[in-house]
Amino acid sequence: MMDFQYVRATDVADAVRLISVDPAAKFIAGGTNLLDLMKEDVERPSRLIDISRLPLKSVEETGEKGLRVGALVPNSDLAYHPLVAQRYPMLASAILAGASPQLRNMASTGGNLLQRTRCAYFYDTATPCNKREAGSGCSAITGLNRIHAILGTSEACIATHPSDMCVALAALSASVHVAGPSGGRTIAFADFHCLPGDTPQVETTLEQNEIITAITLPPRGFAANYTYLKVRDRLSYAFALVSIAVGLELEGDRIKEARLALGGVAHKPWRDPAAEAALQDHAADQATFTRAADILLRDAKAFGHNAFKISLAHRAVVRALTQAAKGTPQSQSNKKIV
């Protein structure tokens, strides 16, 4: 790890001030991804601004019967929070499907949104990577790309976003609250992460001098009919090859409202309004689920090793919708997929 300076922010305004004057600085909260990348020389901040002591650690009900989650709430505390377990079990399930208990104890809510891809070429400073070094090329497109994206890719980058939590937050239509030099603003979750396009080094719409302060969850939690189905190379403690967050509101056997988000397939948690529209006001049956999967994957594109992901994602979408409709969400301890 390279040498760097270390400073502790005293409050949110101080954190914004410190980052504004030093574009080469980085915030550190849980540190689980940043320090890993610093050890690999992928991240080389001149200075770390420690925000871990800022008072952003509470989970509170909002006036609109939603939930406000401070940016520094550890992933484990969020997953096990009684209100999350009760009203947003899809979110709890997604968090518990990711990382390990030790990492979840450290990792923050805001940091989870900002974690970087696990593309091996991004991590390997000896190989070209447009995300790490703009304009150097993408090694994954013609390389080992078994874990890479099948949707929303570009010629510059086929990396995936690694988070499980964010897939559930996308499905729940969460909002991201940020603070900057000229005050605060709110970013819809769908607008927070970017597709790679020509600038894969730009991963979010957060400005360099802004800090995430909280996320809010709208009232609708889909607690009765939901699932988080994660398919990976081993039963536990591995990144998703494909993951599916589903929330349904049913009226008899009709789908009144549908949310469907995918992880492991794109540069951001993937939601497709056309696929959700194909579910809405339709019977909750195999034919409907299959049509939604067809639509969602209509533009899927493989790069060789990851071709299996297209059929895997199709089957996983149908299975996850079936689990949610039946009210039998995927267990994150007994991994048998039913």
Add this chain to the structure above:
Amino acid sequence: MSVLEKLPLSLTVNGIEMKLSVAPWTSLLDLLRDHLDLTGTKKGCDHGQCGACTVLVDGRRINSCLTLAVMQDGARVTTVEGLATDGVLHALQQAFIDHDAFQCGYCTPGQICSAAGLIAEGKATSMDEIRELMSGNICRCGAYPNIVQAIQQAMARP
């Protein structure tokens, strides 16, 4: 502040209060092993993937390789060396011996600290849940069945 300046740090390690001075890039793991000579905590991967460096910070299990020592200013750290009291092994240490829950032993301090965190969290009751919530600790000798049995024994103690 110059780049090479060391920073003051107060820690309570295994019950002993310490005033230290560390470079900002010193991980908690390196502080424990290289500065405090507490080599029970192991450096396996140094990337948060193996769990060999697991310690308890303010009672919660974390990967000590992925946190800066200076970030833990004021914290209470417990390593495997701090689990026994008055020469009597911790219930988990005894259970690991009773169940032969290791082969080479390199992952064992991390396994035991992680299991102590798991028991304190109180979320695991079934064998499936123990296995899932111990998944952050890799054992390349494959002693997993015995590790789960050892943890079940320790959990059963009042």
